[in-house]
Amino acid sequence: MKNIVLFNKAGAFAENKDIARDIRVKEIIPALNSGEDVVLDFEKVEAATQSFVHALISDVIRKFGSAALDRMSFRSCTPTVKKIIGIVTDYMQESLGPE
Amino acid sequence: MEITANNKWISIHPAVLAMIAALGVTVDPANIRCQKFEARSSHYLARMGLFKTLKIPFNVPFVEHEPAGRFIPITRIRGSDELSRFIADMVPLLHLEPEQARTIGYIISELARNVIEHAEADHGAFLCAQYYKKSNSIRVGIADTGVGIKQTITRSHPADTDLEAIRLALRPGITGTTNREGGTEQNAGAGLFFIKSIASINRDFFVIYSGNALYKLLKKPAGVRPRLHADPFDDRHSQEENLPAWRGTVVGADITLDQTAEFSALLDAIAGTYKAAVRERVQARYRRPKFI
Numbered sequence: 001m002k003n004i005v006l007f008n009k010a011g012a013f014a015e016n017k018d019i020a021r022d023i024r025v026k027e028i029i030p031a032l033n034s035g036e037d038v039v040l041d042f043e044k045v046e047a048a049t050q051s052f053v054h055a056l057i058s059d060v061i062r063k064f065g066s067a068a069l070d071r072m073s074f075r076s077c078t079p080t081v082k083k084i085i086g087i088v089t090d091y092m093q094e095s096l097g098p099e
Numbered sequence: 100m101e102i103t104a105n106n107k108w109i110s111i112h113p114a115v116l117a118m119i120a121a122l123g124v125t126v127d128p129a130n131i132r133c134q135k136f137e138a139r140s141s142h143y144l145a146r147m148g149l150f151k152t153l154k155i156p157f158n159v160p161f162v163e164h165e166p167a168g169r170f171i172p173i174t175r176i177r178g179s180d181e182l183s184r185f186i187a188d189m190v191p192l193l194h195l196e197p198e199q200a201r202t203i204g205y206i207i208s209e210l211a212r213n214v215i216e217h218a219e220a221d222h223g224a225f226l227c228a229q230y231y232k233k234s235n236s237i238r239v240g241i242a243d244t245g246v247g248i249k250q251t252i253t254r255s256h257p258a259d260t261d262l263e264a265i266r267l268a269l270r271p272g273i274t275g276t277t278n279r280e281g282g283t284e285q286n287a288g289a290g291l292f293f294i295k296s297i298a299s300i301n302r303d304f305f306v307i308y309s310g311n312a313l314y315k316l317l318k319k320p321a322g323v324r325p326r327l328h329a330d331p332f333d334d335r336h337s338q339e340e341n342l343p344a345w346r347g348t349v350v351g352a353d354i355t356l357d358q359t360a361e362f363s364a365l366l367d368a369i370a371g372t373y374k375a376a377v378r379e380r381v382q383a384r385y386r387r388p389k390f391i
Contacts, residue, residue, distance in 0.1 A: 013190075013201070015208040016183045017216075017285060024284070047201045047362075049208050050289050059284035080201070083366035087373060088287070091272065094377045095281030 002031040007044040014048035014081075020055035028060055032071055043076040053081075053088045061092040100126045102133040109140045113227045114240030114306065114351030116147055120173045120225040121242040121347065123153040131155050147227055148172035170229045176211045177223035185211075193230060193237070199356045202297060203228070203237055209290035210241045210350050216286070217275060218245025220347060236303075236355040244347040248309040251275035261310030262340050269295050269307070269314070269331040271373045272380065280381055289373070292329075294352065296369050299334060300325045304353040310346075313339040327368050329376035 004027055010019050031038050040056070042048075060068045074085055100123060104111075123131060131153055136144070144150065150157040152173045171189055176182050186208055190200045207226065214224035220243035228239040249264035255278040258264040267273045272280065274288030282288050291307070298305035298316055302325060305316040317335045319325050328334050 011183070011187065013186060013204055013208075015186065015204070015212075016179055017212065018179045021285060046197070047205070049205055050287065050293055051209060051212060054282065054287040054289070055285050058281060058287065062281065062284070079363045080366065083363055083370065087366065087370045090370065090374050091287070091377045092281050094374055095272075095279075095381065 001039060002027065002036045003039045003041055004028070005041045005043065007042070010045065010048075010052065012044060012046045014042075014045050014052045017051050017055040020052045024056055024059060028057070028072070029063065032060065032064060032068065037071045037073070039073045039075050041075040042078070042081050045081060046078060048081050048084055050084050050087060053084050057085070058088060058092050061089065062096065065096065066093050100131045102131065104134065104136055104138060104141065106137045109136070109138045109143060111143075112240060112351055113147075113229050113238050114242065114349055116144070116149060116173060116227050117225045117240040117242035118345070118349050120149060120152045120175075120227075121220075121222065121244050121349075123149075124175075124222050124225075125244055126153075128154040133157075146170070146172070147229075148174075152225075171227055173225060173227045175223050175225055176215070179212070179215060182208065182211045182215065193228075195356070198362060199354075201362055202354060203239070205362075206239060206294050206297065206352060206354070207241070209294055210239075213290055214241065214243045214245065214348070217251045218243045218247075218348060220245030234355065235357045236353050238304075238351070238353045240349070240351045242347065242349040247346060248307075248348055260340065261312035262314070262338055265307055265309055265312055265314045266331055271329055271376045280377060291350075292373070293369060294350075295331060295334075296327050296372070297354070297365060298352050299327060300365050300368060301355060303355055304351070306349075306351045308342070308345050308349040311340055311342050311344045313342055315339075327372040329372055329379075 028038050133155055145157045186204050190204050211224045214220055224241055224243050226241040228237055230237050248268050249258055249261050252258055252264045252267050252275040254275045256267050258267055269291050271292040272288050274282050274286045276283045276286045295305055302319040304318055307314050315337045
């Protein structure tokens, strides 16, 4: 299980998409490719933009399908961050269509 | 370039200040003519950093206020990390409640990232903001002299006019980077829709100007329950075409702080509208049975 602490990289307001891309490319996708599950730990992250969350996980959902959500968990999210993640996972699955 | 103002008073939205700054830095300071301001409020332009940004003199003495809690002077943002640092420094300056700071930070981040990523603006994004105690509101303006919305959006979606391009840019899930549903790995095409939604649900002012077109969300009267629409033309709005062409994009937004709907409640409304818009577009591409 790979645990990724977002606060250490993106701070309390997660909005930098370049950082999100780096986490996705260098940590999330390699971990999933090697069969590891991933925990995205949002402890101390007070808010995140939709753009940040999109850059963090949309391509993971596109590459691995909605099954990515069985292998990727989101820990300690504020209600706001939970909703942003929900918006992104919803529209990504909606755009992929039924699998 | 010539900068003039009314002799008696000056009232200027941060979006206009951002426009003057964005345009002004493209001009040699020797070619900027600025009238001798007589209005008492002209020192506002100096406090907001206009003359410093344009590298031209301002000879009227004024008292420089601490910006804390009042305004964000004209600031140029050219890169991603610079933007992150600016937001981190800006939020404490405004002395806002956490919920309000989140909303303002969100708006500035999404707008400035649009410029950094899409505008191809050599001079970057110019932004400034002003807090108004009487209305307890913050006005934010951001401007660039990049390629404008029509040039970026038509890389993936057809739009014949600047207004049609603005309309597309405000729809959820439409980005100039791809016509694929769900966007690219870095772009969803949702930033402007989110910001228009924040303004709409709070009954706040929002304006976007690019090329020769302008779209303005009209403030909804109190008592009317705001509803989000995927198509900005379904919102109560005004629109203009054939304006003097602005090469680039300008966005202005007023956020009334004591009306700011709880951000998470706003997200519920956005989620529903967004999902429905994507579903509608996906279904529109379904093949239809041929009945013969």
